[in-house]
Amino acid sequence: RDLVRSRGLGDVYKRQVVPPLLFLVLSLIIVQPSLSGTKGYFPFLFVVFASEAILLLFRKSPVAVNIGIILYCILIFWEIMTAKIGVKNSMLYPAPENVFSVFLGDHQKILQGVFSSLQLLFIAFIIATVLGVSLGLFVGLSDHLSGIVLPIVRVISPIPPIIYSPYAVALLPTFRVAAIFVVTLTIFWSLFMNMVLSVREIDPKIMNSAKTLNVSKFSMIVDVLIPYSLPGLINSISVSISTSFLVLTAAEMIGGTSGLGWYIKYHSDFANFDKVVFGIFMIGLVVTILNFGVKSLRRVLVPWK
Secondary structure, three states: OHHHHHHHHHHHHHHHOHHHHHHHHHHHHHOOOOOOOOOOOHHHHHHHHHHHHHHHHOOOOHHHHHHHHHHHHHHHHHHHHHHHOOOOOOOOOOOHHHHHOHHHHHHHHHHHHHHHHHHHHHHHHHHHHHHHHHHHHHHHOOHHHHHHHHHHHHHHOOOOHHHHHHHHHHHOOOHHHHHHHHHHHHHHHHHHHHHHHHHHHOOHHHHHHHHHOOOOHHHHHHHHHHHHHHHHHHHHHHHHHHHHHHHHHHHHHHHOOOOHHHHHHHHHHOOOHHHHHHHHHHHHHHHHHHHHHHHHHHHHHOOOO
């Protein structure tokens, strides 16, 4: 009992004391005088306060608390080493104040880049979902097709779609079409394989019960097969959404004229590492929001899981 009680008190202490303490320490460090060349601290301080507000919303989640503690420790180290003590190459290691101040002057271009990337991702997601689910059903319902297609897919699908980016950019008419093609492949294979295996592995008793009730083939697909496969499909989307966005970013770095990948590549060519680091931060933020959205979608569509 004493051990359990001490662990409980330790968890409460970590959740309620450590993050606010680190937040306070970081805030105090930020407002201290910085080295010359460091920009105003208000954008950085705003990010820190926003992080604390989000952490307070999820303070009951141990994962969120641990992430918050790690984040604050990284920011404290980053701030001290760059803005307060200084490093040899300040161009390669910009202070957080300089990084987060980028948004003030470049917010229009950054938001356009985010919108451009998300637009391509959304189009690719719709195409991959329609093709993956429909073709997966078609192949999964046929023993003959499954025997032919699955061995081929198991060889092709592990190939990283980013490999096709240079060829897609060179062969397809526009970069947008090439990027959509590459991202569609990234999402398609996991959805297709998941759908085929779900249809192939469904409990025969479920299918026989539906046939006994004279369920039509359309109702069998809509009311039985898709709901049965839905948890696996959502899991597949949650895994592939981050990968697909990173693939899109890499494609934008190869041949894009807009998007976050292009933004990072463009400014890295001019050694503007303040903007490069901020672009990387924005990619992490967008991927985090996308993953949160998929988890929320899962709770709505698959409440029984």
